[in-house]
Structure formats: structure tokens, C-alpha cells
Amino acid sequence: MANCKEVDDLSLQLLQLMNELMSCKVQIENSTAEGFLYMAKSRILLGKERVSKLQLPISSENGISPIYTVSRNSDSDDDLSLIDRRFQASLVIKDAEKETSVTPDNEEMKLTRRIVTNTDKTSKTLDVEDSSSCTETERTQNKLEEKVTDPLKWFGVLVPQELRMSQKAFAKAVSLAVDCANIQSKIDATINKLESAKMNIL
Amino acid sequence: MALHSARGKLVSVIGDEDTCVGFLLGGIGEINKNRHPNFMVVDKNTSVSEIEECFKRFVKRDDIDIILINQNLAEMIRHCIDSHTSPIPAVLEIPSKDHPYDASKDSILRRARGMFNPDDIH
Numbered sequence: 086m087a088n089c090k091e092v093d094d095l096s097l098q099l100l101q102l103m104n105e106l107m108s109c110k111v112q113i114e115n116s117t118a119e120g121f122l123y124m125a126k127s128r129i130l131l132g133k134e135r136v137s138k139l140q141l142p143i144s145s146e147n148g149i150s151p152i153y154t155v156s157r158n159s160d161s162d163d164d165l166s167l168i169d170r171r172f173q174a175s176l177v178i179k180d181a182e183k184e185t186s187v188t189p190d191n192e193e194m195k196l197t198r199r200i201v202t203n204t205d206k207t208s209k210t211l212d213v214e215d216s217s218s219c220t221e222t223e224r225t226q227n228k229l230e231e232k233v234t235d236p237l238k239w240f241g242v243l244v245p246q247e248l249r250m251s252q253k254a255f256a257k258a259v260s261l262a263v264d265c266a267n268i269q270s271k272i273d274a275t276i277n278k279l280e281s282a283k284m285n286i287l
Numbered sequence: 288m289a290l291h292s293a294r295g296k297l298v299s300v301i302g303d304e305d306t307c308v309g310f311l312l313g314g315i316g317e318i319n320k321n322r323h324p325n326f327m328v329v330d331k332n333t334s335v336s337e338i339e340e341c342f343k344r345f346v347k348r349d350d351i352d353i354i355l356i357n358q359n360l361a362e363m364i365r366h367c368i369d370s371h372t373s374p375i376p377a378v379l380e381i382p383s384k385d386h387p388y389d390a391s392k393d394s395i396l397r398r399a400r401g402m403f404n405p406d407d408i409h
Contacts, residue, residue, distance in 0.1 A: 096403070103399050107390050114382045120309045121384045138304050138328050141311060143318065151325075152314030154295030155352050165352060165377075168295040236312045248312075255313030258381075259298060266353050266377035269395050273374050279402055 088286045095279040102272045109265045113258050120254035126247040131240070136248065140239045150233050153259055155266075164267045167260055170233050296352035299325040299345045299376075301338065305384050306357055325351060329360055339364045351376050357383040358392060368394050 128136045142149060155165045237244050237252060298315040300307055307328045310316070317325045327341045342364055345354050358380040361368050368378055382388040390396055 114388045148318040149316045151317045156295040252312045255309045270374045
């Protein structure tokens, strides 16, 4: 009797999750449709070739870094969450600032540089102490800013507002995709539980 | 160290030109130092085996947690997608500009429906 109730509960849960997944996918469809519409408007303004795969920096030496990545939360059932790496950059800078404020002698930030030169097949190292304005915080910031660039820049310096709206719509679609992935993993888990509950009845 | 550990995993995309351009504009694109992209632009000249190879490559990579694939392309490699039952990476079938979303073709929903009616799996 308890097993039958468990099967019923899991079946209802599965139906609910299926409904959530379908509505999430419909939201992704609406969001991407909006993105495609704004992309088409941008093409009218900029030209067809200016908003196409030709603008993607595939052959760039530095590569491309993503703005959004995902991570798993060990606290909440391994759910995925979206990370905005631009926001992360500012957090790292704040952490670096906090760390530097702890040291007692931080009125002058000193930077030690090692210059390795090869002369006559021998390497020389030169240690230079430089009380420059290039602090640990600024170096971290520069490193992160180099990495995370706005994809809008691939399409030109002055881009139309329509392209920005398209970017917003696709960013929203990415966030919805993460929600979809979480619902899918819950569906997977519920299917497994339901299968084992049905086996127990048999 | 904190930066590296919090970098997170990637969202990859296999789709037509507009889908890939759109999602890369949205900010998920990556080309790493080995010049391996996390996206694949599929056009009329792309063969089914190329799509399949790309899908398998993305599944094998440990830095990808979500694979977005246009549903019409997923239909072409349905056998591959159905055989991928692991929750990681999550495979999401998304609509394209020319092909709206069809819930009856979605792999995960077909599996779920199969729990209520075994005929629905096929």
C-alpha cells in the first residue's frame, strides 16, 4: 500500500516536472524568437554580412572567453546556477583589496620583477624592486578585463540598439536554459525513483 | 586560485548560423588555448556524421555542463541523443528560427511519457 502511494506521488511529481519543462522550453522559444527578430532588424541597419558568423573571432589568437558559465551547487541537490564572470571580476578585485588592507606596511606597494635575459647562451636574472603604482588589484583587474570581452564588440564600435536588445534576449534564453537543465535533472531523478518503486511493487 | 575554481563550466551550442551567432552574442562562446570551440555552426553542407562527432566530442569534454542543440539537428542524430542518459552534460533541444519546438520529439519528455505508456517510448 505504501509502495502504491509512493508510485502515485512520484507519477504526479513527474507530470508536474514535465509541465514545467515544456513551459520553460516555450519561454526559451519566445526569448530566442525575440532575439532573432532584433538580429534581423540589426541586419537591415548594418548589412547582412555584418551580423553573421563571419564576425565571430574564430581565428583570433587570444581566443574567446565566455561571459556566462555554470556551476553546480553542492548545497542544493547539485542544481546548476549561472555565473556572470563580469560580476565575478569585481568580486575578485574586492577580495584582493581586502587582503592587501590586512598587511601592516601597505602604504607603498612594492613590485618585484624578474627579468630573464639570454646573453651568450647564459641566462641572467635581475631582481628589480619597483614601488610602482601597478598594484596586485590592478593587475588582477587588467587580467580579467582582457579575458571577458563584450561580444557586441565583434560587430563594430557603434552597434545599433537592436543588436543590444538581441543580446539581452539571448542572455535571457541562456538563463532559461540553465533552469531547463535543472528541471531535466529532476525529471531524470524522478524517473529513476519511479522505476525502482514500480519494481518494488512487482 | 579562487578565480580558477569559480570559473565554472561551459554552455555549448550546436545549431544553425543564427542560433550560434545569437547565443554567442548572448555570451556563452569560448575558444580555448587549444583552439577548440564550444560551438558548431551547422549549414546545408554539414554532414550527419560531423554533427554526431561534434556532439560526442562535447559530451566527452569535462568542461561542458550543458549542450544546446536545435531540435531539427537533434532529430538527425536521435540515436546518439537517446543513448545519452547521463545527467551531465545536460542536453537541451531548443527550437530554431525555422523549426518551432515540438514536445513530442523531445528525448527527455519521451522517456518520461514512457513511464506512463510504454508505447510512447518509440
